[in-house]
Amino acid sequence: MKAMIVRECGPLENLKLEEVPDPLAEPGKVVIDIKACGVNFADSLMVGGTYQVKPPLPFSPGLEVAGYIAEVGPGVEGWQVGDRVQALTNWGGFAEKVAVPAEVLIRIPENMSFEDAASFVVAYGTSHVALDYRARLKAGEWLVVTGAGGGVGLTAVEIGHLMGARVIALAGDDEKLAVARSKGAEFTVNYKHEDVRDRVKEITEGAGANVVYDAVGGDIFRACFRAMAPEGRMMIIGFASGDVPQVPANHLLVKNIELIGFYWGAYKEFKHQVLLDSATDLFRWYAEGKIKPHISKTFPLEQAVEAIRSLKERKSSGKVVVTM
Template identity: 40%
Template sequence: MKAVVVENYDSIDGISIKEMPMPDIPPGGVRVRIGAAAIGFVDGLKVQGLYQTKDPLPFVPGTEFAGVVEAAAGDVATFKPGMPVVGMVRSGALAEYISVPPAALKHLPPNIAFEAGASFQANYLTGLYALDARAELRKGETLLVLGAAGGVGIAAVQLGKLMGAKVIAAASTHEKREFAKGYGADETIDYTKADWRDTLKGLTGGNGPDVIFDPVGGEVALQAFRSIAWRGRHLVVGFASGTIPALAFNLPLLKGGALLGVDLAQIQKREPETHTRLMAQLFDWLASGRLSPVVGKVVPFENFREAFKTMQSRSALGKMIVKFS
């Protein structure tokens, strides 16, 4: 089979597609023929060895995928050949086939394309965990989403609306702001403008946002916290700006505000009951049509570098998808 292989932590141009043996099916395992895989910001960092944890070399990148069960071990009852599935793993999704334990898979609801399935789990679980379990976002509150046109940002926009919030989408270009508006944002803000906090103040009746969803970090995160409502909650999701901000401790005191960390990698291990509840909610919304995953640019497998580079340039709208023939 063909797979993207990282042999040395390198630039995107330094990795390539190689021939690899078909993965075995261990006892209790399932082999999936992958139809589509998602590329997120973290995937680009991992390939270059810039993420906070490193995958042992060599490795196949990619954490999210959708496809069809090709074969399963005899002791697996929940997944049979021909079943459409979605999966999430530490690595290995940028390949034609992958072998995983059943716990890594979910049944893909009927009429959901592989591209949508592959873009679903990480972004929407991050968003719902942040807004529901961490911030306890309530109906009628105001939610400010920074980086609102990216994969996890646009998920937060959609989820915020489903939860009954007023959603203000902050993004750096007119195209991105219109994109967020198309997925439910009530208002938009250009946070590259010097007076953007004045605009935010006007949109919130002088109170500021109750919840800030922040996958961006950097200076914009500090300025956003300075505008937060009394007893507001600032969700620290990531640092797409490349800069981790340092917050003066007097600001939470003066604002009565809280910083809340959101780490997708730890949810299932540390809060298994919450993870189960949120996943059930997400897949119920997906199956019922109340939630439609936003699929960004789709590129063929042989052009996988384009997906990584689009993410690096921060020009992606939604989640980048690599499609297999």
Template identity: 45%
Template sequence: MKAILCNEFGLPESLVLAEIPSPSPAKGQVLISVKACGVNFPDTLMIQGKYQIKPPMPFSPGGEISGIITAVGEGVDTFKVGDKVFALTGFGGFAEEAVAEVSRTLLMPDDMDFITASSVMYTYGTSYHALKNRANLQSGETLLVLGAAGGVGLAAVALGKIMGAKVIAAASSDEKLALCQEYGATELINYEKENLRERIKTITNDKGVDVIYDPVGGHFTEPAFRSIAWKGRYLVVGFATGSIANLPLNLALLKGASIVGVFWGAFSNKEREESMLNFQELLQWFGNGQLKTHVHAHYSLAQASEALNEIIHRKVMGKLIVIP
């Protein structure tokens, strides 16, 4: 089979397209013919050796796949050959075939296509876990989403609307903000042109924001945190700018605020029943049309490096998909 391989840590240009043997499913695993694979920010970190998980070399990036089961491992009785599924693999998805643990594999709804199925788990799984389990976002509260047009950001905007929040989207261009408005944001901040703190003060009548969703980090973190409301929750989701800010902790004291870490990958492993419950709720919303994915572009395996570079340089609105 064909696969994109990371033979040494580095930038996307160091990846190679190679012909390798097909994997075999072990006990409790299934083998999937990959029809689509979502491209996510952790993929860019993993190939550089900057992620919490460091797979053994060589490996294929790509942790979120959809496809058709072609073989099942020992003890697997919940899936059969021919089932259409989507799965979290962690890595291995930029390939024509990949193995997945049964515990991290779901049947695709009949009305869901492979592209949509490969773009649900990371972005919507992360954002729903953040807003529901970590922030306990309530209807009527105010939600600020930084990097709001990216994959997880746009998912947070859409979910915030469904959960009854007033959603403020902050992004780096008017084009990105227009997309956020389509997904449910009622207030927009272009933080390349506008003062983030002053706009938040105006929008909230100086009350501040109840929940801040931050997948960006860097120099936006402190002004955003200074704009948090009393008993607000600051969700630390990621660091797309590549910089981790240092916060004066007295701000948390003065605001009675919480700084809350969001590590969805660990949650999906450690609290699998709750994670699967979240997905059941998400699939209901996709089924009735309340949620949808925005796919920015499709790429072939040979173009996978280009897709990863688009993520690194923050040129993406919504999701990128690799189609083997």
């Protein structure tokens, strides 16, 4: 089979198309004939060797796939060849096939495309678990989403709106903000041209943000932190700006602010049921037509480097997908 392989961590150019042996359907596992793989910021970090999960070399990045079951290993029950599935792989998704434990499989709704399925679980799961389980977002609260045009930020806008929050979307591009409005943002702020703190205060009539969902960090984090309401919850999702902000602990006391770190992948290790419960809700919402991934670009497997670069350099809105 063909796969994009990293033999030495470093720049994205180290990711190259190779011919490698097909995976085996070992006991308890199935082999998926991959049709689409979602691209995530973690893929670029994994290629560079800076992600918290470090696969053994050589490896293929790609952590969320969708396709058909091609083989079923011994001891697997409830699944058969030809079933349409989605799976989280940790790595190995930028390939024509991958073997995964049967327990990580999720059956795809009949009305869901493979591209949508491969764009779904990580981005929507991150926002849903963060906003519902960790931030305890309530209907009517003010929710500020930074990086609102990105793959994860856009799902936070959509889910926040679905949960009844009043969403303020922040981005540095008017086209991305237009997409955020189409997903339910009530207000938008272009932080390249507007003062974030002043605009959030103005929009909320001085009340401030009840929840901030920040995947950017840096100066945007600092501005949002200064625009929070009493008992506000600040969600730290990531640092797309490359600037990890430092927060003086005494500032948390002034308004009784909660600072909440969130890494969705950690729940796979210590509280997997949280992810399963979330996935059940999300796939139901999709089947009901309440949510749908915004896929701005698709790339063939051999152009996976360009796909990752498009995401890393913020040249895309919503999700980027590699197709086989």
